[in-house]
Amino acid sequence: METTSVSHNHPVLLDPSPLWLDVCGWLVPAGFPSPAADHTEERIDLNKQLIRNKAATYVFRVKGDSMTGIGIYEGDALLVDRSMDPKHNHIVVALLNNEFTVKRLYRRGGVVKLIAENPIYPARLIKEEDDFVVWGVVTNNIHKLC
Numbered sequence: 001m002e003t004t005s006v007s008h009n010h011p012v013l014l015d016p017s018p019l020w021l022d023v024c025g026w027l028v029p030a031g032f033p034s035p036a037a038d039h040t041e042e043r044i045d046l047n048k049q050l051i052r053n054k055a056a057t058y059v060f061r062v063k064g065d066s067m068t069g070i071g072i073y074e075g076d077a078l079l080v081d082r083s084m085d086p087k088h089n090h091i092v093v094a095l096l097n098n099e100f101t102v103k104r105l106y107r108r109g110g111v112v113k114l115i116a117e118n119p120i121y122p123a124r125l126i127k128e129e130d131d132f133v134v135w136g137v138v139t140n141n142i143h144k145l146c
Contacts, residue, residue, distance in 0.1 A: 082135065
């Protein structure tokens with residue numbers, strides 16, 4: 001089964017230093033640009049915007065195409081929080097038989113599966129003999145557009 005995995009053998013802990021960006025105080029129309037585009041109203045720290053628990057948040061790079069149906073593509077950076085309780089339907093990073101993978105968690109009626117978001121890949125039923133642990137919950141996907 002092809003899986004979307006991470007390109008590092010070990011996750012990378014985030015640097016807690018603030019990363020400040022200017023925030024515009026208006027919505028961006030998907031039409032013509034605003035004449036006020038040169039004026040910003042505040043600054044935000046991306047750490048505060050994207051990270052719930054700094055000590056438990058890691059970055060994984062995606063490898064593979066099994067999650068393209070929900071906009072996770074090869075090369076994307078996933079923010080993964082190890083302190084969150086993984087629930088049914090969460091997107092998770094799991095360790096399955098000593099390999100990291102990112103999938104949707106299915107957990108109902110004693111059945112646990114990892115579900116790809118690409119129809120060419122079947123769901124993976126977790127069996128009793130599998131070495132399986134949900135490593136963390138994906139909270140954000142950083143997808144480069146250009």
